[in-house]
Amino acid sequence: MAIVQTQLLSKTFRSGIFRRSRVEALKNVSLDLERGEIFGLLGPNGAGKTTLVKILLSIVHQTSGEAKIFDKSLGSVAIRQKCGYLPENHRYPSFLSGIQTLLFFGRLHGLGGQMLRDKAQSLLQLVGLRDWASVKIKRYSKGMLQRLGMAQALLNDPELLFLDEPTDGVDPVGRKEIRDLLKDLKARGTTIFLNSHLLSEVEAISDRVAILHKGEVLKVGTVSEITAHHLEYEIRTDKPLSDGVAQAIRQIVRDVRPEGNILHVAVNAKSDLNRILDILRAEGMFIESMAPKRSSLEDYFIEVIRSGDAT
């Protein structure tokens, strides 16, 4: 069941005298988020990632299109009761300590009493700030503020968590801890909408990703789906290919590139694979593995963005 649904969502910002200057931040974005998944939204700076999240949280109003969260139209306070949000470049009242910050934002969620105090303490423990609980946050580093932001976003045990660049400014150990935390939240059924330009991070934890560029969704799918090359395979054999065998295979397929024990082939149809395997077996070669060729998410992302720029 889709927990977030957007249909042809568009946003145009207007500015300047008489509001003549227009920036199309989002163009007809249609996306669905399934309950319990980690959904990564990728895009270069200015792609519209933050605008999309802000629209879903009613911080920014869409120009056209529709969106629903928990099957309710945007703007409902009840939606925000079930959501957590870690904005990019968040600013907390600097005169509060870590624990006071969490108590304040907990109260904004309608929480209170000993339950809130216990929750705030356990979250500070979870994000590694327990020893800093009573320290004014103006003394916190960027990474510590990010951890505090994560704790703030989890105060209401959200069903849907929006994270905008959650590991920004966090050291590698902290990043690993945040990734583990997100996996743990997913295991407990939390749906996570992750905005990031750190591709390896998104690749490591997302169930599905979308690539957003200049306000348009260029691609949506699982990481393996979108990084798989169409009809390109890698065949690993027990010994290197002879020239004769390579020549025989070239009669069948459009491209063959032997690299030691690995044969890269681009076939015209999947049935060509059986014929290639037959040739290899006839030569007495042992097939150790065969798999669709994949590129890294980063390679694919750059390729998609460049093709998006070209069109």
Place this chain on the structure above:
Amino acid sequence: MRSVAMAMLTIREAILRGTLLFYFAVGNIIIAIVAYAVGLSPDGSTIRVFGNPVVIKNVVDLNPVDFLLIQLFRSSNFAVMFLGVFAVAGLIPSMLEKGTVELYLSKPLSRPSLLLSRSLGATAGVALNILYFGIAIWLVFGIRVGVWHWKFLVACLLAAVAFTFYFSVVVFTGLVTRSQGFSIMLAFLFWFLSGALAGREFGLYRLWDNVIYHRVLDGLFYTTPQVSGMLENATRVIGNNPFDRMLGPHAVADFTIMPFVYSLLSATLIFALAARYFSKQDY
């Protein structure tokens, strides 16, 4: 619960910004000066200020305590409003700063509630200061002169109410300009406009003898908080205003609640406009 949390944070923010503390400090200096200056003569028959007996010229039937409290109330009105606006005008723009407003708007609190609780927190900080000042002056007169002037406390309460209504203008300008400086400037511009509108028959009407222009001025007068009218009537609660009497018998007026009623309605209208504006904005 949510609104109380926001209002409490706002009061705390105002105190820690230092401006409200400055306001509090100025109030304490005035209280200390009054406590030092006001007293009775050795035989207890006359009230003295800095050792000199109080002399009320041109007004024969005015109580010296009323006279002193009216003078004090009138002269501190401007400081109360000026410093009050200065102390808390930045609280609305600070709520709208990038990185802060997103956090607040993502919480389960409607935008009008958020704005209202922020505004109430800001006005509460100033109102508490006004009441503190009023109670302290009341105690000084009670202890030093032996007069427990309850009406002065009521006047201070009305001044706090007047500030609350006036603050609706600061909220609106703070939302639109998102700047503390502009917000303060426009608030003071409005202060002078309010005074000019209150005395429009003697000033603004004479600039242009046109019925439509006069009706526009009337409309502005009734649809904006009547700051000077509220403070003038708060003064009348203390006693017969000597300044009214100096203008002649025709100028003497009794206390009327109407400036407060009109200001309540106009402040509600301005706040509703501000809430609507806030609800429509992208942050």
